[in-house]
Amino acid sequence: MTDKRIAVVTGASSGIGRAVARRFAEDGLRVVAAGRREEALASLAREAAELPGAVLPHPGDMNGEGYAGELLDAAGREWGAPSVFVLSAGRGLPGTVLGSDAGQWQGLIESNVTSVLHQLRACGSLFRSHAEQDGGRQVRDIVVIGSTVGRQISAANPVYGATKFAVHSLVEALRQELCAHNIRVTLVEPGFVRSGFQEAAGYDMEWFAKVAEENGPLLTPEDVAETVRFVVGQPAHVHLDDIRIRPTRQKG
Numbered sequence: 001m002t003d004k005r006i007a008v009v010t011g012a013s014s015g016i017g018r019a020v021a022r023r024f025a026e027d028g029l030r031v032v033a034a035g036r037r038e039e040a041l042a043s044l045a046r047e048a049a050e051l052p053g054a055v056l057p058h059p060g061d062m063n064g065e066g067y068a069g070e071l072l073d074a075a076g077r078e079w080g081a082p083s084v085f086v087l088s089a090g091r092g093l094p095g096t097v098l099g100s101d102a103g104q105w106q107g108l109i110e111s112n113v114t115s116v117l118h119q120l121r122a123c124g125s126l127f128r129s130h131a132e133q134d135g136g137r138q139v140r141d142i143v144v145i146g147s148t149v150g151r152q153i154s155a156a157n158p159v160y161g162a163t164k165f166a167v168h169s170l171v172e173a174l175r176q177e178l179c180a181h182n183i184r185v186t187l188v189e190p191g192f193v194r195s196g197f198q199e200a201a202g203y204d205m206e207w208f209a210k211v212a213e214e215n216g217p218l219l220t221p222e223d224v225a226e227t228v229r230f231v232v233g234q235p236a237h238v239h240l241d242d243i244r245i246r247p248t249r250q251k252g
């Protein structure tokens, strides 16, 4: 990637989002990095100080209507209009329809669906208004991290999977709404990735060790970040809009 685009990356304190923010900074992009953990974002910014791009930490909780707007404003104040928005923040929930903790359903839907919807609206409307001003001459990218369980029904993980099914449909709908403005809305659907995800969600780590043995080597956050980088690095008329990336040995 040759230009110095300005990006916002959510979930940048860990896993896929962190790897995307770092990869962007390696490529010279300037990145507003979001997540709740201030120290994790600060450490990413310190790493990026050695890289061609830059990282501006902007800690906060995504479960608020104004969250994405604040991130976009921060980018605008620091560097100018952003043209890339990566939505990686998200969480899992172990258990089946009968077995999952019903007390966590609302929080999961708020983080993985309602918050994503607010973020999509905030970056989609800003990008559309900028595209109206420049006639869409500059390409703009919204990249959303979905999941294989948002495409294939998983009896083992259906509640989290349902939130990703919802996200997948929103991404395609927004793609159709914005494509005429040269705005690419992209879905990346990873399979098993070794990250902070499993522990944060409270998955049984013995179960996960078995999954890793059967399906591994699992993906790394850097594998997914490389895909995101490839997508946003395409010429303006090329859109890889829906990409599934799995460990080679993952069956389902």
Ligand SMILES: NC(=O)c1ccc[n+]([C@@H]2O[C@H](COP(=O)([O-])OP(=O)(O)OC[C@H]3O[C@@H](n4cnc5c(N)ncnc54)[C@H](OP(=O)(O)O)[C@@H]3O)[C@@H](O)[C@H]2O)c1
Residues within 6 Å of the ligand: 010, 011, 012, 013, 014, 015, 016, 017, 034, 035, 036, 037, 038, 040, 060, 061, 062, 063, 087, 088, 089, 090, 091, 092, 111, 145, 146, 147, 148, 189, 190, 191, 192, 193, 194, 195, 196, 197, 198, 200, 221
């Ligand atoms: N790991 C996998 O196997 C896998 C597979 C398919 C899809 N995915 C998806 O990939 C995305 C990234 O997951 P990951 O694997 O990178 O997991 P991760 O290492 O746990 O990272 C999750 C990120 O989301 C942020 N986040 C969570 N809740 C938040 C909140 N309320 N406010 C602000 N930020 C919040 C976390 O930051 P803070 O904790 O600092 O707030 C963290 O940076 C998620 O959407 C996940 O559903 C993961």
